[in-house]
Amino acid sequence: MTTALGNFTALVMLLTITAYSVAGGVDYGAGIWDLLAGRGPRAERARQLIDRAMAPVWEANNVWLVLAIVLCWAGFPLLFQSVFASLYPLFAMALLALILRGAFFAFRHVDTGPVAERRTGIVFGVSSVLAPFFFAAALGAIASGRVAVGEPNIPVWQACINPMSISFGLVSLSATAFIGACFLVGDARRFGMPDMVGYFRRRAVIATVVLIVIGTMALIVLGLENRQLFNAMLAGLGTPFAAATVILTPVVGFLLWRGILRWYRLLSVVVVGSLVFAWGFGQAPFLLPGQLTIMQAAGPLGTEILLSIVTLMVVVLVLPSLALLVYLDQRGALESPEG
Amino acid sequence: MHVLAAFAAESALLPSRIQMAFTLAYHVILVPLGVALPTYTLVMNGIGIFRKDPVAIRIARRWSVVMAVQFAVGAVTGTILSFEFGILWPKLMGRFGAALGMGFAIEGLAFFLEAIFIGIYLYGWTRLRPRTHFLLGLALPPAGVLGTVSVLASNSFMNTPGGVTLGSSGAVVSVDVLGALFTRALPYEFWHFLIATYITAGFIVASIYAVAWLRGRRDHYQRLAFAIPFTVAALLTPVELVVGDLSARALVADQPAKFAAMEVTWKTQSHNPEVIGGLLNNSGQVNFGLSIPSFDSILIGLSPDAVAPGLTSVPATARPTIVEANITHLAFDAMVGLGSAGVALTVWYFVILIYRRRLPQSRWFYGAASLAGIGSYAAVETGWATTEVGRQPWIVYNLMRVSDAVTSAPGAFVWSMLSVLIVVYAMIAVVAITLLLKLARRWRQEDAIEGPSAPEEGVPYGPRRQIVREAAPGRSRRGNPGPIHFIATTIVLGIVGFIVLIFLAILLSLVGLGAAALRTIRGSAKSSSS
Numbered sequence: 001m002t003t004a005l006g007n008f009t010a011l012v013m014l015l016t017i018t019a020y021s022v023a024g025g026v027d028y029g030a031g032i033w034d035l036l037a038g039r040g041p042r043a044e045r046a047r048q049l050i051d052r053a054m055a056p057v058w059e060a061n062n063v064w065l066v067l068a069i070v071l072c073w074a075g076f077p078l079l080f081q082s083v084f085a086s087l088y089p090l091f092a093m094a095l096l097a098l099i100l101r102g103a104f105f106a107f108r109h110v111d112t113g114p115v116a117e118r119r120t121g122i123v124f125g126v127s128s129v130l131a132p133f134f135f136a137a138a139l140g141a142i143a144s145g146r147v148a149v150g151e152p153n154i155p156v157w158q159a160c161i162n163p164m165s166i167s168f169g170l171v172s173l174s175a176t177a178f179i180g181a182c183f184l185v186g187d188a189r190r191f192g193m194p195d196m197v198g199y200f201r202r203r204a205v206i207a208t209v210v211l212i213v214i215g216t217m218a219l220i221v222l223g224l225e226n227r228q229l230f231n232a233m234l235a236g237l238g239t240p241f242a243a244a245t246v247i248l249t250p251v252v253g254f255l256l257w258r259g260i261l262r263w264y265r266l267l268s269v270v271v272v273g274s275l276v277f278a279w280g281f282g283q284a285p286f287l288l289p290g291q292l293t294i295m296q297a298a299g300p301l302g303t304e305i306l307l308s309i310v311t312l313m314v315v316v317l318v319l320p321s322l323a324l325l326v327y328l329d330q331r332g333a334l335e336s337p338e339g
Numbered sequence: 340m341h342v343l344a345a346f347a348a349e350s351a352l353l354p355s356r357i358q359m360a361f362t363l364a365y366h367v368i369l370v371p372l373g374v375a376l377p378t379y380t381l382v383m384n385g386i387g388i389f390r391k392d393p394v395a396i397r398i399a400r401r402w403s404v405v406m407a408v409q410f411a412v413g414a415v416t417g418t419i420l421s422f423e424f425g426i427l428w429p430k431l432m433g434r435f436g437a438a439l440g441m442g443f444a445i446e447g448l449a450f451f452l453e454a455i456f457i458g459i460y461l462y463g464w465t466r467l468r469p470r471t472h473f474l475l476g477l478a479l480p481p482a483g484v485l486g487t488v489s490v491l492a493s494n495s496f497m498n499t500p501g502g503v504t505l506g507s508s509g510a511v512v513s514v515d516v517l518g519a520l521f522t523r524a525l526p527y528e529f530w531h532f533l534i535a536t537y538i539t540a541g542f543i544v545a546s547i548y549a550v551a552w553l554r555g556r557r558d559h560y561q562r563l564a565f566a567i568p569f570t571v572a573a574l575l576t577p578v579e580l581v582v583g584d585l586s587a588r589a590l591v592a593d594q595p596a597k598f599a600a601m602e603v604t605w606k607t608q609s610h611n612p613e614v615i616g617g618l619l620n621n622s623g624q625v626n627f628g629l630s631i632p633s634f635d636s637i638l639i640g641l642s643p644d645a646v647a648p649g650l651t652s653v654p655a656t657a658r659p660t661i662v663e664a665n666i667t668h669l670a671f672d673a674m675v676g677l678g679s680a681g682v683a684l685t686v687w688y689f690v691i692l693i694y695r696r697r698l699p700q701s702r703w704f705y706g707a708a709s710l711a712g713i714g715s716y717a718a719v720e721t722g723w724a725t726t727e728v729g730r731q732p733w734i735v736y737n738l739m740r741v742s743d744a745v746t747s748a749p750g751a752f753v754w755s756m757l758s759v760l761i762v763v764y765a766m767i768a769v770v771a772i773t774l775l776l777k778l779a780r781r782w783r784q785e786d787a788i789e790g791p792s793a794p795e796e797g798v799p800y801g802p803r804r805q806i807v808r809e810a811a812p813g814r815s816r817r818g819n820p821g822p823i824h825f826i827a828t829t830i831v832l833g834i835v836g837f838i839v840l841i842f843l844a845i846l847l848s849l850v851g852l853g854a855a856a857l858r859t860i861r862g863s864a865k866s867s868s869s
Binding site for chain 2: 060062063065066067069070071073074075077078080081082083084085088089091092095096098099100102103106107150151152156299300301302303305306307310313314317318321322324325328329
């Protein structure tokens with residue numbers, strides 16, 4: 001019973017992390033393209049689109065992050081303690097980026113003149129790069145097996161900065177830019193800005209190439225660093241997901257390159273989602289590779305039951321509400337009829 | 340170099356405590372508006388719809404924008420808090436996460452619902468049918484209540500832990516879900532805090548329109564926006580005094596050291612005086628301060644013979660230090676003083692309302708009312724300081740010390756993080772306040788020329804600004820077809836129904852609150868007679 005519930009909680013946690021990677025990725029990705037847009041009238045138009053696409057998100061993506069955290073500390077208290085005891089610098093950096101980003105996105109809207117707007121825009125863009133990098137670096141550090149159970153057994157900086165954490169961070173950055181560009185293509189079409197469709201299509205294709213290159217390099221690092229996870233991804237539970245990523249990434253690039261603007265957004269979600277799943281399932285049943293299994297870390301039965309009930313409530317209450325929000329948004333029922 | 344080395348090697352305990360206090364104190368500012376403002380907005384929205392008052396609709400719409408701004412800031416500061424449990428207190432969560440974390444897990448659910456429905460409510464003003472829009476907004480107050488009860492369940496667990504079995508290592512090995520969620524402190528902590536959020540939100544909103552009155556604005560808009568929140572807050576203020584009194588009394592049995600610190604009682608004794616102000620010194624005497632003989636005993640057990648617990652009834656290593664006791668005591672006195680001032684203002688208001696059958700018209704009254712908002716905030720902050728500082732040195736009462744829960748990260752790391760956070764939080768405050776002032780100025784100008792517009796325009800987290808002028812085909816239709824209304828109704832009724840059930844469960848716990856008070860009175864009467 002506890003095993004089943006523990007596995008269930010772990011799966012829900014993985015799904016939550018995936019949801020954050022996708023929803024947050026779209027959001028952070030837009031911030032990255034904002035930073036890379038440069039200057040000039042075309043860049044201004046791109047920023048206008050990004051701004052408009054991002055406005056309704058209003059920090060709501062943080063719900064996924066908070067949900068992952070609360071599931072972790074209630075469902076796997078020992079995992080939570082271990083991860084934070086070893087990796088607190090990474091989380092502190094990610095967190096800092098997260099607040100700066102929110103604050104400066106808002107700051108940009110307070111009329112202070114073009115120079116200030118550009119400067120605040122840069123902080124916003126840079127923090128959009130840092131947050132996904134450091135969050136993913138934490139996952140990489142976990143995957144590398146350098147996080148000890150309880151207190152750290154190697155210097156904290158070694159647990160934080162190593163080939164695995166850096167390569168996970170870089171993969172996350174390129175995946176974020178990739179999914180961000182894909183969704184901006186869609187937003188440009190939705191808001192009727194044809195010039196921006198082309199603009200972001202080109203960027204999405206470049207991001208696809210970058211993702212493939214960095215992903216391949218990360219896979220090599222993974223093979224050298226953690227053979228077990230590497231094997232599990234190539235021939236194990238993670239395989240179908242790794243395969244999905246490998247096959248579908250070029251497909252999305254191809255669709256956008258040829259201007260076939262169908263399915264590309266859904267497929268980009270599948271690409272990023274499978275990437276996270278490949279890691280999660282590849283690592284199972286370990287939460288900390290080689291040291292702590294789901295079974296060992298699972299909290300008492302009562303807590304796991306409560307978490308299952310909360311999950312059920314999320315399915316029963318939140319998902320329909322979320323569907324309603326998306327439905328209303330897609331129907332244009334949530335637009336402000338100005339103009 | 341020595342200084343630097345000493346700095347790097349310093350324990351993270353002090354900066355971690357400061358950081359937690361700072362980020363929590365900041366977050367608490369946003370909580371009353373987050374929990375209670377949706378209710379006030381919906382009341383106004385309801386008045387607008389059912390009494391066909393366009394002014395009320397305009398007010399509700401503007402409040403909803405404020406709601407969205409504060410929610411955005413609160414979402415960020417709340418996320419930071421959840422990470423701080425790991426960065427600053429990893430051992431607390433490692434040992435007690437399975438119990439303490441349950442409340443937060445439910446809070447995660449409530450946060451999710453709030454985020455979604457605030458989004459729908461804010462963006463839905465113009466395109467949704469007014470009643471559908473109103474109905475969707477109804478999901479917000481119960482979600483706020485659910486969030487409050489779940490966070491306070493976690494806090495209550497820290498104050499009066501229960502429902503868990505500890506293993507030999509001290510970690511939780513088995514959890515009785517209901518026992519750990521509904522601990523002894525929950526009924527009084529929950530009601531005391533929930534009512535506080537409604538009072539604070541009501542007074543802070545009303546105080547803005549009290550200032551408007553002082554500046555000479557006295558139209559239907561100002562009267563409505565002042566009277567509704569002020570009346571609700573005024574009705575609740577005396578109730579809060581009673582609930583607060585019950586809470587304090589429950590502490591006599593539940594956390595005697597905290598109660599002793601609040602009253603700066605050194606030795607356990609009957610005929611204990613109530614000390615107002617004053618400072619406890621190292622030898623257990625109180626300097627300065629106003630002492631009312633036997634009054635503390637009377638408050639506890641309705642008799643001067645009732646025994647009040649003293650700080651020395653608890654070993655020195657298990658009770659607040661002298662400094663902590665003084666902070667607890669002064670914070671408690673400040674809270675009670677502010678609460679009493681609130682009751683006086685309330686009496687003033689109702690006397691005029693009932694005998695003159697109109698709103699007050701004295702500058703003095705509106706001067707006082709314009710301070711009520713800030714006063715309530717001060718009361719919330721001091722009340723929160725009372726409960727947190729009074730629990731020291733424990734993070735989980737009698738089970739885990741704060742010093743055992745703190746991170747093993749170097750003090751220098753936490754000090755740096757703290758300094759950065761202070762700067763960033765200050766910036767966020769500047770942005771949020773600038774933004775709200777800008778909105779207020781624009782709304783005033785609009786009202787002056789009577790040209791209503793969409794209040795959400797220009798809000799960073801508001802709806803999209805239109806870039807393309809021509810509407811996409813099929814989007815120009817106003818209102819919505821039936822299915823949305825039906826789906827919305829089903830979802831909202833489901834959510835409201837579910838939370839009402841929880842609410843009923845909590846109402847039952849009120850009975851427990853009364854029982855706790857009786858227990859205390861009987862208990863102290865018994866110990867005074869023996």
